[in-house]
Structure formats: structure tokens, C-alpha cells
Amino acid sequence: MIALGIRYLTGYSVAADLARPRQPEWPPHPGRVFMAMAAAHFDTRGDEREREVLEWLEKAGAPSVSASDDRPRSFVETYVPVNDNLSKKGGTGLRARQPRSFSTTRPDRDSVYLIWNSEIPLDLQEALEKLCEKVTRIGHSSSLVQMWVEKGRADLEANWLPDETAASKQLRVVQAGALRRLEETFNKEAIEQYFSLADAIPRSKGREKARLKEELAAKFPNGCPESVPPVLPNWRGYAKKASREPSTAVVPGPFDEQIIVLTKEDGRVLGLESTLQLTGALRNAAMKVLPQGHSPAWLSGHDSDGSPTAKLHAAFFPLPFVGAKYADGHVMGLALAIPRELPAHEVRTVLGGLLFHPESGEERSIHLWREPLWDWCLRREIRNWPPVTLRRVTWTGPSRVWASVTPVVLHHYPKKNREGDVERIVREAFDSALLPEPERICVGPASHFEGGGHVRAMPEFTEGGQSLCRYQTHVVVEFASPVRGPVLVGRGRFRGYGLFRPVTDQEGGNGHSSR
Numbered sequence: 001m002i003a004l005g006i007r008y009l010t011g012y013s014v015a016a017d018l019a020r021p022r023q024p025e026w027p028p029h030p031g032r033v034f035m036a037m038a039a040a041h042f043d044t045r046g047d048e049r050e051r052e053v054l055e056w057l058e059k060a061g062a063p064s065v066s067a068s069d070d071r072p073r074s075f076v077e078t079y080v081p082v083n084d085n086l087s088k089k090g091g092t093g094l095r096a097r098q099p100r101s102f103s104t105t106r107p108d109r110d111s112v113y114l115i116w117n118s119e120i121p122l123d124l125q126e127a128l129e130k131l132c133e134k135v136t137r138i139g140h141s142s143s144l145v146q147m148w149v150e151k152g153r154a155d156l157e158a159n160w161l162p163d164e165t166a167a168s169k170q171l172r173v174v175q176a177g178a179l180r181r182l183e184e185t186f187n188k189e190a191i192e193q194y195f196s197l198a199d200a201i202p203r204s205k206g207r208e209k210a211r212l213k214e215e216l217a218a219k220f221p222n223g224c225p226e227s228v229p230p231v232l233p234n235w236r237g238y239a240k241k242a243s244r245e246p247s248t249a250v251v252p253g254p255f256d257e258q259i260i261v262l263t264k265e266d267g268r269v270l271g272l273e274s275t276l277q278l279t280g281a282l283r284n285a286a287m288k289v290l291p292q293g294h295s296p297a298w299l300s301g302h303d304s305d306g307s308p309t310a311k312l313h314a315a316f317f318p319l320p321f322v323g324a325k326y327a328d329g330h331v332m333g334l335a336l337a338i339p340r341e342l343p344a345h346e347v348r349t350v351l352g353g354l355l356f357h358p359e360s361g362e363e364r365s366i367h368l369w370r371e372p373l374w375d376w377c378l379r380r381e382i383r384n385w386p387p388v389t390l391r392r393v394t395w396t397g398p399s400r401v402w403a404s405v406t407p408v409v410l411h412h413y414p415k416k417n418r419e420g421d422v423e424r425i426v427r428e429a430f431d432s433a434l435l436p437e438p439e440r441i442c443v444g445p446a447s448h449f450e451g452g453g454h455v456r457a458m459p460e461f462t463e464g465g466q467s468l469c470r471y472q473t474h475v476v477v478e479f480a481s482p483v484r485g486p487v488l489v490g491r492g493r494f495r496g497y498g499l500f501r502p503v504t505d506q507e508g509g510n511g512h513s514s515r
Helices: 030-043 048-059 122-134 178-186 188-203 206-219 272-288 344-355 392-396 421-432
Strands: 002-008 064-066 070-072 077-080 098-101 104-107 111-116 145-150 160-162 169-172 235-240 260-266 315-320 331-337 366-370 374-380 399-404 440-444 472-484 500-502
Touching: 030 048, 030 122, 030 169, 030 178, 048 122, 048 178, 122 145, 188 206, 272 315, 272 331, 272 344, 272 366, 272 374, 392 500, 421 440, 421 472
Parallel strands: none
Antiparallel strands: 002 111, 002 145, 064 111, 064 160, 070 104, 077 098, 160 235, 169 235, 260 331, 260 374, 315 331, 366 374, 399 472, 399 500, 440 472
16 A cells, blocks of 8 residues: 655645636545646656656556545635736737635645555655655645655545545546646647747847747747646546444534524624623623513523523623634624524524514614723624634534633632642533533633633623632533533633633644643
């Protein structure tokens, strides 16, 4: 077996699917990888051994692929300046700006492997390793990669297999003669000859100069020969292989995973320290538009006599920009989590006035403010591909590992000098929140997520009375089975404190680990 490893250094792949240009290509087609290797060979004037490697890969057949699932970004068309057409005869040769799109996707795992069930000749192995080291991008110039020959990976298993009968995806592959066809379409020899003659003319004089001009005009009457973009015409059907891992049942949390996401349309930038102000304002806005005589405990959090309800009720929480490079924790929207067993018609009756115009039924903007500090306008998020922070799955998982974005407020103070008391109280808090007991718990003052911040940056949670516990801590937990969120834990969970988010391998952290 031989395997080539590819790591996407930015965590993103930028390459358009030729069959659907508005969609990103994933997994990377073996043909695209081959062209990247060929480009590295030509750009660095590689030796004959590298050429033999590429010719061997042409004949090795379609490889299997090991690649994770991905999360495509929304399609955005931009406009960029282009080079002037200096070869145009007559006129200025100026070109207007051209539309460009950069089809981008974020794989769940940043490494991909191409696997062949054959061995490369020993005398070519060193050349293959050298060639892989030269590859810096696959796809767009911003799609930076590291490439290597994978050795000693007995556990490496492909999940995309060449299979025409059960194919669910078509990938470009290479066949014998592909390298030669790439050279022909590039037109390297003619282009080099043109520039050799063109460069020699200014350095020549007299008859020699005239002769070179005549030769250039005779051989290239239309100016510089064009280089045709390389195309590989061969496609192969691939089928996705089902995972052999035993299925692990997902444990549902107490809240419905169909959280109501509200995007900030307008207003000043606010950080996580404004959590209580924002969630309180959203709760008040929801209460003001209730149908007359209808004040359910699942929304207000209070029974008819005004006392706090013992039943699960709606939670209001922020949606901050965290878990990515340069994340600063600014709040991009708000969300409502509804108790899981609540009938859908009840939710529509209670929240319909908040989300829709009563006369037309159209989406309405939600106005929140706290004079004179801030003024926000929100609207229900309905885009197909919103930013990651505003996607439900970002906050609902499922996942076995979760970490707090806002600190957990404990129900009572830990005992001084009693080792592990904070972890014990956190464990009890998960039970109070109707969530499974974590297998592992790690506590600390800073959030695992970049942008999550420190407990000292968050105001004390004083809802319910000044005499109640105000001890706050950040937490990372690991469950025995995947848990579906949203996960909200602690005394402040209904107002945005104790908000957790699934942990993935690609997301940046501040050093905490649940292991």
C-alpha cells in the first residue's frame, strides 16, 4: 500500500467543483492532486526521477480516499482587478473588473489521504517524497497544504472507494498519458520559443535584428501563443463506505435542538459581558407580545402565583464569535432554547407575536435596547449557509466533548481546602440541568475557546438574590456517549451563563483539556 497525506494548513479547502462551479469540491479529486504535483514539478524544474513518479501515478489506477465530512461556506461573488491585455493590437487593451468566486469549504478533519493498493518501486520512493514536499497548494492559491508520503499507518482506512455501480459522487482521476497532455495544453515549448525570440530582438542590431523580427512574425503571426488551462477529462464514480465503528446512541438534552436563532441586523458591537442585558431584553420583548391572558411558565419561568417554576422553561443565550483564530467573543445574535417535549402549536402561539407580523404573517424585526447604552435590531436567521456562529449545529452538536463559552455559576460555594469540590458541584449541576453525568470534568478560570474569555471578564450573576452563590468557573466535560445540545448548565443557564459548545479538533483553545 502507498498513501499520500494532505493537510489543509488554514483548515479550509478553496476549490470549485467543475460540475457545479458554485459548490466547493470535496473531497479533493485525485486528478486535482495530480495536477498540483505536476505543477510543482514543472515550476521547480524537477529532475527525470520526479517525472517517472508522475508517470507511475498515471498508471496506478484510481486511488481510494480517506476524507472527513465538510461544511461549505456560503457562495459569495466578488469583483477583482485584472491585468491589462497588453498583447491586444490597437486600442488600450484595458479590461473591466471581473467577477470572481472562491468556493470554500471547511472539512471536519484537516487531513486527507489518497490510498493505492500497490507499492511504488524502491528507486522512485525518494523522488516521490521530494515531489510531495514541493506541493504548497491544491486548488486556489489561498488553499495552502502540506503534503507527504504516509508510512506505517496500518490503521488508515478509506471511506471513498472507486465503485461505478454504487457511485454517489464523480471524481476526476488520471490515466496514462495525462502528464503529456498537460504539457501539450500548456504549450510550454512554443511559449518559451516566442519569448526567446522577443527577448533577443532588443539586444540585436542591423541585419540580425531584422532577421529575428521576420522570424518572430513568420512563426507567431498572432502574437504570443496561448496557454490553455489544464483539463483532465477522465471521471470515475466513487461510493462512500459506511463506517465500521459501532453506532453510539445520541443522548438528547432537555432542550429541543431546533433552537430559534436571531441574527443581529443592526446595533453597536457588544461582548459577552453584556450577556445579562441582552438576554433580559429579549425575554422582556417576548413577554410583551404574549397573547392576552396567556403567560406560560415555560416562557416566563414563573408559576401563576409569581414563584419560580420547578419545571424546565425556555433559555435565552448569546451567540458569540468564539472558537476560531482571532475570535474576540463579540455577540453576533441571540437564541432561544425551548423545552423538548413542548407541543409545536404551543410554541407558535406563544412566540408567533415575537417573530412574525400579526396581520401579514411575514418575518418581523425585533427591537431591543437599553438606553442610552445600546440599541439592537434582530431578525430570525433563515439563510441556507449563515456564518458558523449563527448555525444551529454549532451549538447543538451532537458531541461527546463540550466546553463552556460563558462561565458556569455554581448552585453553592465550594468548601475551602477541599480538593475536587468544584468538580463535584459541577457534576451535580449537570444532573440539575437534566443532562447525563460527565465521565471527565476539567475546571479553570479561562474558556477553552479562543474569544471565550476569563471568568473575571463576566459580571457576577446576581439574578435570584444577592445572597445566592456567585462562584463562576469555566468547564470542559467529556460524556460516555454523544450528547445533543444545546447544553446549558448552572444557576444562570436560563439567562446565558453556563453556555457550552461542542469541541472539535480544528477549533483553537486556551490550553484546557478534558483528558
